[in-house]
Amino acid sequence: xxxxxxxxxxxxxxxxxxxxxxxxxxxxxxxxxxxxxxxxxxxxxxxxxxxxxxxxxxxxxxxxxxxxxxxxxxxxxxxxxxxxxxxxxxxxxxxxxxxxxxxxxxxxxxxxxxxxxxxxxxxxxxxxxxxxxxxxxxxxxxx
Amino acid sequence: xxxxxxxxxxxxxxxxxxxxxxxxxxxxxxxxxxxxxxxxxxxxxxxxxxxxxxxxxxxxxxxxxxxxxxxxxxxxxxxxxxxxxxxxxxxxxxxxxxxxxxxxxxxxxxxxxxxxxxxxxxxxxxxxxxxxxxxxxxxxxxxxxxxxxxxxxxxxxxxxxxxxxxxxxxxxxxxxxxxxxxxxxxxxxxxxxxxxxxxxxxxxxxxxxxxxxxxxxxxxxxxxxxxxxxxxxxxxxxxxxxxxxxxxxxxxxxxxxxxxxxxxxxxxxxxxxxxxxxxxxxxxxxxxxxxxxxxxxxxxxxxxxxxxxxxxxxxxxxxxxxxxxxxxxxxxxxxxxxxxxxxxxxxxxxxxxxxxxxxxxxxxxxxxxxxxxxxxxxxxxxxxxxxxxxxxxxxxxxxxxxxxxxxxxxxxxxxxxxxxxxxxxxxxxxxxxxxxxxxxxxxxxxxxxxxxxxxxxxxxxxxxxx
Numbered sequence: 001x002x003x004x005x006x007x008x009x010x011x012x013x014x015x016x017x018x019x020x021x022x023x024x025x026x027x028x029x030x031x032x033x034x035x036x037x038x039x040x041x042x043x044x045x046x047x048x049x050x051x052x053x054x055x056x057x058x059x060x061x062x063x064x065x066x067x068x069x070x071x072x073x074x075x076x077x078x079x080x081x082x083x084x085x086x087x088x089x090x091x092x093x094x095x096x097x098x099x100x101x102x103x104x105x106x107x108x109x110x111x112x113x114x115x116x117x118x119x120x121x122x123x124x125x126x127x128x129x130x131x132x133x134x135x136x137x138x139x140x141x142x143x
Numbered sequence: 144x145x146x147x148x149x150x151x152x153x154x155x156x157x158x159x160x161x162x163x164x165x166x167x168x169x170x171x172x173x174x175x176x177x178x179x180x181x182x183x184x185x186x187x188x189x190x191x192x193x194x195x196x197x198x199x200x201x202x203x204x205x206x207x208x209x210x211x212x213x214x215x216x217x218x219x220x221x222x223x224x225x226x227x228x229x230x231x232x233x234x235x236x237x238x239x240x241x242x243x244x245x246x247x248x249x250x251x252x253x254x255x256x257x258x259x260x261x262x263x264x265x266x267x268x269x270x271x272x273x274x275x276x277x278x279x280x281x282x283x284x285x286x287x288x289x290x291x292x293x294x295x296x297x298x299x300x301x302x303x304x305x306x307x308x309x310x311x312x313x314x315x316x317x318x319x320x321x322x323x324x325x326x327x328x329x330x331x332x333x334x335x336x337x338x339x340x341x342x343x344x345x346x347x348x349x350x351x352x353x354x355x356x357x358x359x360x361x362x363x364x365x366x367x368x369x370x371x372x373x374x375x376x377x378x379x380x381x382x383x384x385x386x387x388x389x390x391x392x393x394x395x396x397x398x399x400x401x402x403x404x405x406x407x408x409x410x411x412x413x414x415x416x417x418x419x420x421x422x423x424x425x426x427x428x429x430x431x432x433x434x435x436x437x438x439x440x441x442x443x444x445x446x447x448x449x450x451x452x453x454x455x456x457x458x459x460x461x462x463x464x465x466x467x468x469x470x471x472x473x474x475x476x477x478x479x480x481x482x483x484x485x486x487x488x489x490x491x492x493x494x495x496x497x498x499x500x501x502x503x504x505x506x507x508x509x510x511x512x513x514x515x516x517x518x519x520x521x522x523x524x525x526x527x528x529x530x531x532x533x534x535x536x537x538x539x540x541x542x543x544x545x546x547x548x549x550x551x552x553x554x555x556x557x558x559x560x561x562x563x564x565x566x567x568x569x570x571x572x573x574x575x576x577x578x579x580x581x582x583x584x585x586x587x588x589x590x591x592x593x594x595x596x597x598x599x600x601x602x603x604x605x606x607x608x609x
Contacts, residue, residue: 026299026301027292030327030441075455075458083251094457124462129267132267
């Protein structure tokens with residue numbers, strides 16, 4: 001691991017070549033989904049399939065967070081009955097999935113994107129509006 | 144080098160973390176790190192170190208609370224003893240439970256982030272600007288930009304928000320009172336002192352429903368109380384004289400019931416059809432498609448599902464992260480990205496952009512002298528020179544240009560921050576008169592960045608001319 005720089009170091013040392021923003025996909029309503037169209041700027045850096053797999057997993061995770069299922073209903077009813085004080089002690093299902101997403105993105109960055117000079121920013125840091133992909137300059141990789 | 148420090152930045156976000164702390168981590172802890180709520184661009188007020196969020200004016204929230212507390216207080220003090228004696232002890236118990244529920248819901252509605260969307264970062268805004276067709280008009284307020292998308296096979300127009308620098312997601316609206324884009328914006332409720340949006344709609348609904356029950360309950364109990372008293376051989380007037388508080392309660396409840404019950408009914412209808420007050424008032428989905436059952440693309444076409452989705456659906460998190468600390472990482476990548484954004488702009492510089500940007504740069508210079516007191520003297524001197532250099536690249540990359548200078552300056556000593564900029568509404572308004580294409584999410588940075596670009600560009604050799 002001595003050779004691979006930590007993401008922090010990379011960000012501070014490497015110069016950013018460009019940023020690609022993947023916008024939200026509203027074709028299914030207001031649920032959180034991102035466009036999985038492969039941006040042309042990344043063609044030279046990463047395999048299309050790999051990227052689309054990451055995007056698909058992310059979209060699935062967000063769908064899981066916002067799913068209207070029995071769990072969310074029970075949580076909602078319980079919250080209502082306790083005058084919403086239960087949220088002060090308990091973490092909501094959405095928050096749990098967000099943590100999972102953060103971990104997944106971290107893992108993807110470490111394994112796949114950082115070695116290629118890319119960095120995925122967790123959409124929650126951008127208000128769930130975009131997935132920001134930072135493209136670092138090539139010379140930082142040859143260090 | 145020292146010159147760079149003078150007109151530095153003024154991004155209050157970057158400031159708190161920029162200085163030597165970039166190299167020395169311990170210094171970061173010694174220096175007071177700021178939380179994101181302190182630099183929040185909207186008009187909200189924060190309490191308890193960002194835990195509680197309120198609109199800029201609390202509206203009539205104190206009145207609402209006061210009315211509820213006074214009415215219930217009178218009820219418990221004057222009516223309950225009589226009713227407990229003559230009827231049952233459950234009356235104050237039910238009343239108490241309703242009262243607690245009402246107050247909790249009210250406070251939850253008022254103090255919860257309604258679903259505020261954080262403003263676009265400068266990079267995002269620049270990216271969106273790139274994609275929008277600017278016809279190169281010389282007016283400072285280009286026509287509203289809209290984007291049409293398909294939602295469930297229905298065409299929906301997304302509007303561009305000039306303040307937040309992004310295309311508003313569907314069902315999102317910008318509240319002018321709070322100066323924020325709010326998701327699933329219902330309305331701004333002065334009684335509650337906050338916007339009602341995606342995250343606090345269920346609290347608002349439970350507030351009005353429980354309040355309807357409470358007012359009806361108190362109304363009923365007071366009527367029962369007076370009736371029982373007058374049945375004991377006294378006249379109605381005598382009963383009222385014995386318990387004057389009941390009349391006060393009656394009056395308050397009588398007038399509240401009409402409005403509260405009406406509101407509850409209205410919102411029940413909205414929930415059942417998965418509409419927001421905003422959409423209903425504008426008639427977004429009403430008469431457009433008569434052939435289809437419902438023109439509303441968000442409706443699940445089942446009353447139960449609509450209700451469950453709105454009220455018992457998953458609780459979305461707050462997107463503004465009020466209590467998060469401003470990090471160095473946030474400042475630096477945003478900043479260094481701009482360095483490289485320059486070449487594409489210089490390469491594809493076209494005449495329109497040149498003249499427009501030069502004109503705007505000049506305009507901004509003039510404005511910046513008025514508003515920005517920090518860096519006056521040196522800027523005029525270097526301006527003409529810089530204009531040549533930065534002209535073609537200036538257009539929408541300008542904010543990024545100036546931002547680009549930051550990493551170098553990160554190694555410089557700290558520059559005193561300009562706190563008034565980040566929160567002064569007046570100044571923001573004056574800034575808004577400048578071409579919106581150049582406005583950033585936080586007004587102060589754009590201004591300061593402008594001045595600093597003018598001063599610094601040649602020194603840093605920043606702009607790689609093609």
